[in-house]
Amino acid sequence: MLTISKVSKSFPGVKALSNVQLEVKAGEIHALVGENGAGKSTLTRIIAGVHKPDEGTIEFDGEIVHWDSPAAAKAAGIHVIYQEFVLFPNLTVAENIFLGHERRGFLNGIDHGRTRQDALDLLNRLGVSIDPDALVSELSVADQQMVEIAKALVHKVKLLILDEPTAVIAGHEVELLFGRLRALRDDGVAIIYISHRLEEIFDLCDRVTVFKDGQFVATETLAEMTNDRLVSLMVGRDMSELFPPKSSAPGPVVLTATNISVKGRVHSASLELRAGEITALSGMVGAGRTELAMAIFGGLPMIGGQVAIGGETFTRMTPSLAIEKGIGLLTEDRKGQGLAMLTDVATNISASDLGSVSHKGWLNHGREKEIAVSEIANYRIACRGPQGAVLTMSGGNQQKVLVARWARTSKKVIIMDEPTRGVDVGAKAEIYRIMRDLADRGLAVLMISSEMPEVIGLADRVYVMREGVITAELRGDEIAENRIIQAATQKRAS
Numbered sequence: 160m161l162t163i164s165k166v167s168k169s170f171p172g173v174k175a176l177s178n179v180q181l182e183v184k185a186g187e188i189h190a191l192v193g194e195n196g197a198g199k200s201t202l203t204r205i206i207a208g209v210h211k212p213d214e215g216t217i218e219f220d221g222e223i224v225h226w227d228s229p230a231a232a233k234a235a236g237i238h239v240i241y242q243e244f245v246l247f248p249n250l251t252v253a254e255n256i257f258l259g260h261e262r263r264g265f266l267n268g269i270d271h272g273r274t275r276q277d278a279l280d281l282l283n284r285l286g287v288s289i290d291p292d293a294l295v296s297e298l299s300v301a302d303q304q305m306v307e308i309a310k311a312l313v314h315k316v317k318l319l320i321l322d323e324p325t326a327v328i329a330g331h332e333v334e335l336l337f338g339r340l341r342a343l344r345d346d347g348v349a350i351i352y353i354s355h356r357l358e359e360i361f362d363l364c365d366r367v368t369v370f371k372d373g374q375f376v377a378t379e380t381l382a383e384m385t386n387d388r389l390v391s392l393m394v395g396r397d398m399s400e401l402f403p404p405k406s407s408a409p410g411p412v413v414l415t416a417t418n419i420s421v422k423g424r425v426h427s428a429s430l431e432l433r434a435g436e437i438t439a440l441s442g443m444v445g446a447g448r449t450e451l452a453m454a455i456f457g458g459l460p461m462i463g464g465q466v467a468i469g470g471e472t473f474t475r476m477t478p479s480l481a482i483e484k485g486i487g488l489l490t491e492d493r494k495g496q497g498l499a500m501l502t503d504v505a506t507n508i509s510a511s512d513l514g515s516v517s518h519k520g521w522l523n524h525g526r527e528k529e530i531a532v533s534e535i536a537n538y539r540i541a542c543r544g545p546q547g548a549v550l551t552m553s554g555g556n557q558q559k560v561l562v563a564r565w566a567r568t569s570k571k572v573i574i575m576d577e578p579t580r581g582v583d584v585g586a587k588a589e590i591y592r593i594m595r596d597l598a599d600r601g602l603a604v605l606m607i608s609s610e611m612p613e614v615i616g617l618a619d620r621v622y623v624m625r626e627g628v629i630t631a632e633l634r635g636d637e638i639a640e641n642r643i644i645q646a647a648t649q650k651r652a653s
Contacts (some may be wrong), residue, residue: 160318174203176201185344187344190354190360190367194371237463240304240321252294320350321350355584357584414603417429429623438621440622441647455476455486455605458479507560512567595617630647
């Protein structure tokens with residue numbers, strides 16, 4: 160269906176792609192993987208008609224093509240679903256699906272009844288129950304994704320490209336998406352699937368192509384591929400090198416949470432955090448891990464229990480109190496709850512400690528910039544300097560901005576909720592190193608992670624949760640996949 164041959168693309172000062180190749184067959188799900196900056200997004204935009212290649216050829220459905228615009232590529236049967244959906248929240252589902260291709264009736268006016276029925280037919284084809292008259296703003300993220308796929312079916316889609324489609328959904332919603340994609344594959348649609356989540360690649364895809372630094376590395380069938388080999392192709396080093404050595408001698412207890420309860424989500428959960436140790440909270444999505452961490456930080460109210468830190472005990476926490484006592488929190492949603500996306504790096508790094516960059520209520524921008532320059536160097540943040548916009552940075556570098564922010568104010572405990580979500584494997588290795596460095600500096604690190612290799616490879620101690628209850632505490636050799644899964648799936652005692 161698609162053959163990319165010797166394609167190159169440069170932007171001012173950057174060689175984004177150099178002599179790359181890609182072949183995608185009709186009726187297959189083909190993974191495209193690589194670190195941030197590998198060239199995946201640039202190639203996607205070339206396929207979709209947004210950019211024109213400097214060199215090379217694109218053959219689509221048996222013909223050499225030269226798209227003049229994204230509209231031309233879409234008319235030929237290419238549809239891209241970006242990580243940020245292109246939907247109008249105040250229009251209905253049917254109106255979004257047929258936007259620009261409205262069903263016409265008398266005197267060329269819009270035939271709303273036919274538009275609604277055709278939208279319903281497309282949704283039924285996808286096997287989803289979504290009201291075509293509902294406003295998109297009223298839909299779940301998973302249903303919005305189905306609307307995006309339905310848009311692709313308005314024309315006969317031949318090639319569907321999905322960029323990080325599970326970044327905003329989880330659990331059952333992911334399985335539903337995979338089911339729809341497999342059905343489209345069985346109908347002969349060629350699918351390019353871009354994701355940093357390697358477990359999804361192995362679960363869903365037929366073949367994988369690896370890019371690194373704008374160059375083609377390999378294309379192989381996933382039946383013959385191992386996780387370690389795929390990581391090695393992506394980052395140029397073995398999987399064993401991703402995780403730094405674990406702590407051999409953790410320090411004293413710095414925080415104790417006792418019988419913490421959060422209404423409907425956490426039930427009498429207790430844990431302790433030690434200086435110099437990375438402690439993981441593991442469990443299935445919805446187990447209550449984030450809610451427990453938020454209660455410790457004061458982001459959610461406790462209806463029972465207490466937090467002891469620095470010789471003081473609290474039955475009520477607030478974020479300002481937590482920060483005052485030396486606790487920091489990197490939230491799971493770095494864009495929605497962590498970063499101020501429309502501001503620069505310097506502003507974001509200083510956001511939780513304005514006292515250090517102000518005097519009598521006035522910000523000292525020179526001091527703010529000075530701190531940012533130091534932290535950019537400390538954490539090797541790739542950006543355009545202190546005044547660089549965080550909005551344009553990669554996910555891994557955005558995450559390092561947040562780490563820099565909280566490492567400055569977290570004197571005792573730093574909580575990191577899904578610290579490597581949506582970042583590439585190379586950036587993961589860098590964040591793992593930073594986390595271990597923070598622990599080596601004497602901080603207690605509490606990590607929440609849904610990635611089993613991350614928990615096993617990084618954590619010195621693991622608490623496992625199920626249905627709001629801590630069901631196990633594992634140390635040393637006990638930290639194994641079978642032990643964690645068993646504890647995460649066992650039933651609560653009645």
